[in-house]
Amino acid sequence: MAKKKLTIDDIFDDDDFGLLDKKAKTSSVKTDEDRLVDSFEEINIFIDKNGREPNKSSMSEYSLLAKLKNFRENEDQKKILKPYDKHKLLGYVEMEKQSIDDILNEDDELGLLDANNDLEIFKFKHTPRPEDRAEADFVAQRKPMKEKEFENYEKMFLQVHKEIKEGKRKIKPFKNIEKNLHVGDFYLMDGVLLYLESANLKTEEKELSSGNRVRKEGRTRTIFENGTYSNMLFRSLGKQIQKDGKLITNTYDKVEQDLFVNSGLVKDEDEQSGWIYILKSKSTKKELTEINDLYKIGFASNSVDDRIKNAKNEATYLFAEVKKIATYKVYNRNADKLENLLHRFFANACLDIDLFNEKGQRLNPREWFVVSFEVIEEAIQLILNGNILNYEYDTENKRIKLKSDK
Numbered sequence: 001m002a003k004k005k006l007t008i009d010d011i012f013d014d015d016d017f018g019l020l021d022k023k024a025k026t027s028s029v030k031t032d033e034d035r036l037v038d039s040f041e042e043i044n045i046f047i048d049k050n051g052r053e054p055n056k057s058s059m060s061e062y063s064l065l066a067k068l069k070n071f072r073e074n075e076d077q078k079k080i081l082k083p084y085d086k087h088k089l090l091g092y093v094e095m096e097k098q099s100i101d102d103i104l105n106e107d108d109e110l111g112l113l114d115a116n117n118d119l120e121i122f123k124f125k126h127t128p129r130p131e132d133r134a135e136a137d138f139v140a141q142r143k144p145m146k147e148k149e150f151e152n153y154e155k156m157f158l159q160v161h162k163e164i165k166e167g168k169r170k171i172k173p174f175k176n177i178e179k180n181l182h183v184g185d186f187y188l189m190d191g192v193l194l195y196l197e198s199a200n201l202k203t204e205e206k207e208l209s210s211g212n213r214v215r216k217e218g219r220t221r222t223i224f225e226n227g228t229y230s231n232m233l234f235r236s237l238g239k240q241i242q243k244d245g246k247l248i249t250n251t252y253d254k255v256e257q258d259l260f261v262n263s264g265l266v267k268d269e270d271e272q273s274g275w276i277y278i279l280k281s282k283s284t285k286k287e288l289t290e291i292n293d294l295y296k297i298g299f300a301s302n303s304v305d306d307r308i309k310n311a312k313n314e315a316t317y318l319f320a321e322v323k324k325i326a327t328y329k330v331y332n333r334n335a336d337k338l339e340n341l342l343h344r345f346f347a348n349a350c351l352d353i354d355l356f357n358e359k360g361q362r363l364n365p366r367e368w369f370v371v372s373f374e375v376i377e378e379a380i381q382l383i384l385n386g387n388i389l390n391y392e393y394d395t396e397n398k399r400i401k402l403k404s405d406k
Contacts (some may be wrong), residue, residue: 033080035297036077036080036081037080037081037084039067040066040067040081040084040085041065041073041084042067043067043089044084044086044087045066046061046064047089051191053065053089053226054068054070059062059330060288068089069147071089072089072090072091072144072227073144075093078090078093078100079093086230087226088142088190088192089226090144091142091143091144092142092143101398110252113151132338139364142224142228142229143228143229143230144227144228145223145227145228145229150223150227152226153195153223154225155226156195157193157225158193160186160193160248161193163364164248169186169248169249169250170248170249171188171246171247171248171249172246172248172249173246173247174187174213174238174241174242174245174246174247175242177235177239177242178215178216178402179236179240179382179400180238180247181196181234181237181238181241181376182196182381183196183197183198183199184196185247185248185250186248186289187245187246187247187248188241188245188246188247188248189240189241189395190244190245192224192225192226193224193225193248194222194223194224194225195222195223195224196220196222197220197221197222197223198220198221198239199218199219199220199221199234200217200218200219200220200405201217201218201234202216202217202218202403216234216235217233217235218233219231219232219233219234220232220233220234220237220292222237227333244294261298270314273298274299274301274302274330275299275300275301275302275303275304275327275328275329275330276297276298276299276327276328276330276338276339276342276380277297277298277299277300277304277307277308277324277326277327277328278295278297278324278325278326278327278373278376279295279296279298279308279317279322279323279324279325280294280295280296280322280323280325281294281296281317281318281320281322281323281368282320282321282322282323283318283319283320284320285318285355287353287355288318288355291351291370292370293366293370293371293372293373294320294351294369294370295325295368295369295371295373295376296316296317296365296367296368296369297339297342297343297346297369297376298316298339298367299338299339303351304324304327305324308322308324315365316367318355318365318368319358325373326373326377329382338383341383341388342376342380342383343366343367345388345392345393346369346371346376346379346381346393348395349369349370349371349393349395350366350368350369350370351365351368351369351370371393371398372398373397375393375398375400377393378400379393379400382400390402390403391403
């Protein structure tokens with residue numbers, strides 16, 4: 001007997017489990033939560049397009065800025081929006097905590113996580129215990145600042161952006177926490193500008209097989225240009241910048257004002273005791289033009305311009321005009337001793353050459369050093385923060401290193 005051919009209707013009728021039943025149309029009406037997320041996504045799209053948060057420059061941006069402000073101040077909305085916060089706009093969000101049992105019992109209709117199943121894969125044997133990792137504090141939570149409180153910081157950030165655009169500040173790699181992370185300086189992290197306002201630091205000595213290392217640690221107060229702040233640990237902040245950030249150099253005006261004794265504020269009673277200056281020679285002598293990174297570190301009790309105006313006639317300036325690279329005002333200290341300290345620090349890099357002027361006079365300059373300007377700036381910073389005695393200049397690798405380094 002010939003086998004009956006199946007029709008399309010036969011196939012569709014053979015559906016014991018109702019898999020082909022027509023589903024009722026779901027409502028296309030948006031919920032309040034959908035509209036909230038859509039509103040937040042408008043801000044994300046704006047930042048994706050413009051690379052910055054909205055500001056008050058236009059009505060459309062002001063509208064987005066007002067929405068963002070409301071989101072940051074509404075804890076319930078922040079909990080809903082946190083999964084969509086790809087630009088880290090909301091800061092710290094206190095989410096409802098769930099136990100492991102809550103998570104494992106959630107949506108497990110097929111019983112895949114029943115006790116009789118093998119859960120060996122969930123047993124981590126080599127992960128550090130939470131109490132062992134507590135001190136790491138790698139990423140501290142950021143919290144939103146009040147708009148009024150943030151106003152002065154916002155002006156600072158705008159000024160830094162302006163100075164970067166004008167070339168007064170530069171964006172450079174962040175290589176070393178001890179050398180590059182300083183209170184009062186600006187940095188980039190994940191594309192966001194930040195200001196290290198303060199740090200409650202203490203120096204710790206850590207024993208290593210290669211020798212003891214001196215390191216700083218403590219809590220910081222760090223302000224971000226998106227209106228949030230953090231109190232992450234000093235080294236945690238440094239590691240984050242090392243991983244995804246850059247340092248922002250200071251302007252010469254800023255560096256110039258930093259070279260004094262106390263907390264970094266010049267008071268009415270403070271007295272300027274002199275200048276430290278960095279010069280580069282304009283000499284056309286072949287012996288000198290062939291040397292890269294040749295600088296003079298000098299001291300002047302009065303105007304630096306007055307001190308160098310007769311440079312071409314003085315042996316200390318190699319009988320040539322000089323270019324002023326940087327000057328630093330010194331307050332409440334003996335500037336002459338600071339100059340000597342820098343000379344001793346770079347003694348191994350001192351220019352070792354005999355020169356003769358037009359009259360046949362022999363010169364053996366002792367205030368000129370073959371070292372990069374960036375390294376000289378590092379040394380000055382180490383003097384400011386009192387750590388210069390823990391470091392030395394490595395002439396072979398042309399860098400400043402801890403004395404315990406091998």
